Amino acid sequence: MRPDDGQEARVTTPDDTPQPACPICGKPASPSMKPFCSKRCADVDLQRWLSGRYAIPGRDEDALGQDDGTHEE
Template identity: 45%
Template sequence: MSCPICDAESQKAYRPFCSKRCADLDLAKWLNGSYTLPSQDPEDLEKALEATEEALGQGKNTQTLKH
């Protein structure tokens, strides 16, 4: 079985996804399900995830790492 987000090999802990990142991306797709994403391109999903993380107030950790 492969990750439905990025097609990488699934990890048991995050099945059917390969990582928490992809599980979060899928969640972002659901949370943003009221509008249609422009494409299934991973970069668009990244943007959707960032927007979702901002909305949830969980994006602080990744922002901090970039300083």
Template identity: 45%
Template sequence: MSCPICDGDTQQRYRPFCSRRCADRDLGKWLNGSYAVPSQRLDDVDGEADESEREPLRSH
């Protein structure tokens, strides 16, 4: 199996990655939105905010 980030040999400790660096790079891609899972919902449209984004923030 090869690392999905750099194509190097994987290490058991970081599997499926070869190192902590590649694992962190993958996590960073998820966190900044580089990876996305497509939605099958008909009401999902880019540019529309969901209800939680439309409501003003309230302090507790």
């Protein structure tokens, strides 16, 4: 179960209590590894951050590094 709409994935336990799902594989999250189900999934997520697969968008700056819209020529 992987969400594609930005919503947090949840799995349902036998007593119908929703539990957060691991963002990597969709299995129920482990309390000791939250939000992941295992160390392996936590390591997969870390590797994605370190390799640049995940990125936080920022604003573009001009060629001179000024972000106020003015240009020196």
